[in-house]
Amino acid sequence: MSEALLPPVADEDGAPFWEYAARGELRVQACAEPDCGELRFPPRPCCPHCGSFDSEWRRMSGHGRIWSYVLPHPPLLPAYAAQAPYNAVVVELLDAPRIRLVGNVVTAPDAPLNSLDPARLRIGAGVKVAFTELADGVTVPRWLLER
CATH class of the missing domain: 2.40.50 (OB fold (Dihydrolipoamide Acetyltransferase, E2P))
Structure with a gap:
């Protein structure tokens, strides 16, 4: 374990990113709207491309x-x-x-x-x-x- 001088703080939108990291997975939030599917980082509640509030986390x-x-x-x-x-x-x-x-x-x-x-x-x-x-x-x- 390394020393955490300035540890990251997870908010509600970004919490899944840190949960996947703990499993050794790099995932990025994506719009779950079938006609959109745009990736977004940093994570946020709404897709900036189509306005959908549906999201998923895709493995990179x-x-x-x-x-x-x-x-x-x-x-x-x-x-x-x-x-x-x-x-x-x-x-x-x-x-x-x-x-x-x-x-x-x-x-x-x-x-x-x-x-x-x-x-x-x-x-x-x-x-x-x-x-x-x-x-x-x-x-x-x-x-x-x-x-």
Whole structure:
């Protein structure tokens, strides 16, 4: 288990995302209206495309590309200073290109946030999801570089 310096807070709409993550599944909310089916993230009660309140959670492959990244200098929050330099990335999912998730690229699921040499990060680099259980019992997706 890793230390949770700033653990995520699940709201009613996003709770299923965290429940699936705890099972090692990356799922994204989708409109359940047969004529729509649009994926949406962050989760919300109503489809922004058709207005339907019906939704489902679709399993994603867990593969993506680094769309953007930053190395906070100094760390954004003082509690993260011991882990600097660490990365914060935006990952675009391969099977849902309009869906982008924020996280960290690490060398192993339970590795510290500063485990990856920042020189290895590149826009467009392939990544795959890995799940890490934080000290407070919440499981978060992190990302591993694909070789």
